[in-house]
Amino acid sequence: ETGVTQSPTHLIKTRGQQVTLRCSSQSGHNTVSWYQQALGQGPQFIFQYYREEENGRGNFPPRFSGLQFPNYSSELNVNALELDDSALYLCASSFRGTGELFFGEGSRLTVL
Amino acid sequence: QKEVEQNSGPLSVPEGAIASLNCTYSDRGSQSFFWYRQYSGKSPELIMFIYSNGDKEDGRFTAQLNKASQYVSLLIRDSQPSDSATYLCAVNRPTGNQFYFGTGTSLTVIP
Numbered sequence: 001e002t003g004v005t006q007s008p009t010h011l012i013k014t015r016g017q018q019v020t021l022r023c024s025s026q027s028g029h030n031t032v033s034w035y036q037q038a039l040g041q042g043p044q045f046i047f048q049y050y051r052e053e054e055n056g057r058g059n060f061p062p063r064f065s066g067l068q069f070p071n072y073s074s075e076l077n078v079n080a081l082e083l084d085d086s087a088l089y090l091c092a093s094s095f096r097g098t099g100e101l102f103f104g105e106g107s108r109l110t111v112l
Numbered sequence: 113q114k115e116v117e118q119n120s121g122p123l124s125v126p127e128g129a130i131a132s133l134n135c136t137y138s139d140r141g142s143q144s145f146f147w148y149r150q151y152s153g154k155s156p157e158l159i160m161f162i163y164s165n166g167d168k169e170d171g172r173f174t175a176q177l178n179k180a181s182q183y184v185s186l187l188i189r190d191s192q193p194s195d196s197a198t199y200l201c202a203v204n205r206p207t208g209n210q211f212y213f214g215t216g217t218s219l220t221v222i223p
Contacts (some may be wrong), residue, residue, distance in 0.1 A: 002157070034212070042116075042200050042213035043156065055209055090155055099144045099204045101211065103155040 004104035021076040023091030032074040035090040118214035132186040135201030146202040
């Protein structure tokens with residue numbers, strides 16, 4: 001176990017709805033990254049948070065947004081859900097500078 | 113051109129054999145390289161990382177890096193059925209603090 005916890009583990013939404021996913025990072029880690037993993041694909045970088053600020057962003061539209069809290073936990077928000085947003089959403093924590101990611105078990109989102 | 117490319121496989125090897133997994137990357141500015149293992153339905157877990165050209169060994173695993181060829185590989189010696197999983201190559205680019213993952217290579221170790 002990595003000590004990174006995510007919730008919820010599974011959820012089903014309909015197109016147009018909004019979703020919030022949550023992540024608690026491993027103790028001692030100050031950086032949180034979010035990834036989207038579609039079936040049969042590798043994880044795709046969404047964004048990274050360090051010291052409560054976005055510190056890097058992948059090729060995802062603005063309807064994907066996030067937060068990091070003072071305790072280093074984080075949220076991923078997705079607005080106006082589309083069918084293609086169906087995927088496993090992975091949170092990874094790390095200590096800035098080490099480059100090693102420790103993943104949570106993921107939140108599997110299904111959009112109908 | 114994808115940032116990180118891997119042969120998706122599937123790769124099958126008999127138990128006890130050496131499994132060789134390969135990865136190429138496009139950005140010469142990439143500085144650190146990682147191998148993750150992902151069991152079906154689970155999240156990726158870090159196996160090894162390598163920063164310098166050459167080989168790095170950890171138990172049955174050896175990572176090899178050739179920056180001139182932009183090539184990273186992972187060798188698994190004495191392969192076990194429990195090694196059956198998808199292996200993801202990841203590259204860290206300092207710009208934007210982004211990790212780029214390949215699509216993964218599916219490995220099956222046959223008892």
